Amino acid sequence: MNEHVRLEPRVAPCRAACPAGIDVPRYVREIRDGDFDAALATIREKIPFAAVCGYACFHPCEAKCARRQFDEPVAIRLLKRAAADLAHTVPPPAPAASTGRKVAVVGSGPAGLTAAYYLALKGHAVTVLEAASRPGGMLRWGIPEYRLPNDVVENEIAHITATGVTITTGAAVRSPEDLLASGHDAVLVATGAWTPVKLGVDGETAAGVLDGIDFLKRANAGETVALGKTVAVIGGGNTAIDAARTAIRLGAQTTLVYRRGRIAMPASAEEIAEAEEEGLGFVFEAAPVTIEAGRLTCVKLAPKEGGSGRGATLVAVDGSDFTIACDTVIVAAGQQADAAALKLKVARGGTVAVDDKAATSVPGVFAAGDVVSGPSTIIDAIASGRTSASAVDIFLGGDGNIDPPRVEPIEADAPLGGPRRRRLASKKADPAERAKSFALVEDGFDAAMARSEAERCLACQTHHHTVEITTDICKACGYCGEICTMGVFGMSDTFNAIGYQPAVALHPEQCIGCLKCFAVCPDFAIAVR
Structure with a gap:
C-alpha cells in the first residue's frame, strides 16, 4: 500500500517563521536581481525597521530555511541589512486620506513605533508620547552601538515620522484614560518591560x-x-x-x-x-x-x-x-512590565491584560509589545505592533488591512538545490580590537556579496513534490524523520501487516525534494517526485 500525497502551493518556511510575516523569498529574489530598492520596499510592507532587524534581529527565519537540508541556511538577516544599507532613499507610501481620528501611542519602542507607522498610513493622526529624552525604547537604550548604531535607529525613526507621526519626548503618561478624555479617539500602550527582576x-x-x-x-x-x-x-x-x-x-x-x-x-x-x-x-x-x-x-x-x-x-x-x-x-536577571503604573488591569508578570484583539479592559485603550508579552525580541515586538495597529484601525472604523498595496510579480522557479556554494560569512573586527571600543563589530555585505548569497535561495515555495511511502514494508526505523529538518515525516497511529507503525508524510507540503529520506531509508519505502 502506498501513501500518496500531492503537494499544494505553500508559504516558504522562512516566511512562515517570521513573526511579522515578511516575504523573505521575494526580497531575497530582488536582491539576487540587484534591485535593492524593491527589496527594501518589500521588507517595509511588513516592518518599518528594516535596518534595525538587519543589524540586530535574532532571525528565526534562518532556523527554518530549507537550505539547511543541503548545507547552511541563507544569510537572511545580513541580506535584510544589505537591502537597508544599499538601497537608495525609499520614501514611505503616501498616507491615506485623513480619517479625522486621533490616536495616542504611549511608548516609542519597536512595538509603539510600528503601530504608529501603519496607523499613520491609514490616515489617522498619530502622536507618540515618550517619557525618555529620546525615542527608540530598547532599540536606543538597551542595545549597545557595537551591535546597533544609534544613527541606524535615528534613520528608521525619521522614516516613520515622514508619514506624519509626531513624537513628543519627556512626556510621561500616568493614565491612558486621561488621553481619551483629552480628545484622542484611541490609545495604544506600548511602554515595554523596564522593571528589573530582583x-x-x-x-x-x-x-x-x-x-x-x-x-x-x-x-x-x-x-x-x-x-x-x-x-x-x-x-x-x-x-x-x-x-x-x-x-x-x-x-x-x-x-x-x-x-x-x-x-x-x-x-x-x-x-x-x-x-x-x-x-x-x-x-x-x-x-x-x-x-x-x-x-x-x-x-x-x-x-x-x-x-x-x-x-x-x-x-x-x-x-x-x-x-x-x-x-x-x-x-x-530579567525585566517585568508594570501595568499597574498605568492603572490598567494586570496579568501575569505585571503585564497588561488584553483580549485577542489587543484591547485592554478600558474601552478605546489597546496594548502591544513587551508590556503585553513580557520581555521578548525586536521582531516579536514589531509583530505585536502590527497586530495592535490593525485592531485600532478596525476600532476607528477602518478595515484593519494595514499593508500597503503592491503588485505581486510572477515568480519563476529556481533550480532545485541552488548553486553548490557555502554560506558567505560577514567580516567581523578582531576580538582584541573590538573589545576596546563601541565600533560596529560586524561588517555587512557589499552588493556583489549580497547578490551571490541571495542566489543560494532555493525558492522552495515554488517547487511541489509528491511523497509516497510504501507503508506495507516500512519497519519504523525513524531515519526519515531524523534526516529531514523540514518536519515532513511522522509515525502512523496504526500498525502494518508486519507489525510496525510505519512512517507517514504528516506535512508533505514542506518537502523540498532533497531526497535525503530516500537515500537513508533501509527499506526502500520512500519515493519523492
Missing part, C-alpha cells in the same frame, strides 16, 4: 550593584559609569551578554554567572560566542547568595534528585559556596 539576596541594594538595563541605558547615553577593575554579571539573556560586553569595553575584567549550563542560556549563541572571544569569563550552574563590598558569594547548583534535562529543578549543593572578586555587580 534576586532576593543580601546586599542586592548596596553600592556597587547596578541594574543591567539601567547600566546599558547610561552607557548608551554616553555617561561615564565607574565600574572598577573587575565586574560580575548575573544572568543569561541578551541583556546580560550586552551588559558584560559593554563592561569589557569600559575596561573591566568581566565574569558572567548563570544558574544553568551554557546550552540553556536564552541569549543568542552568536552573541555568547562573540563575548567569549572578547574575553568574557563564564561561571555556569551557580547562583548568587550574598553581595558584599569587593566580592560576590555564590553556590553551585545541581538538578534535584531524579531530575534531568534543560528544565530540571536546580537545588544548591551543600558546602559548595565560593566567591568571585569584583568591584561591581551587574544584575541582569
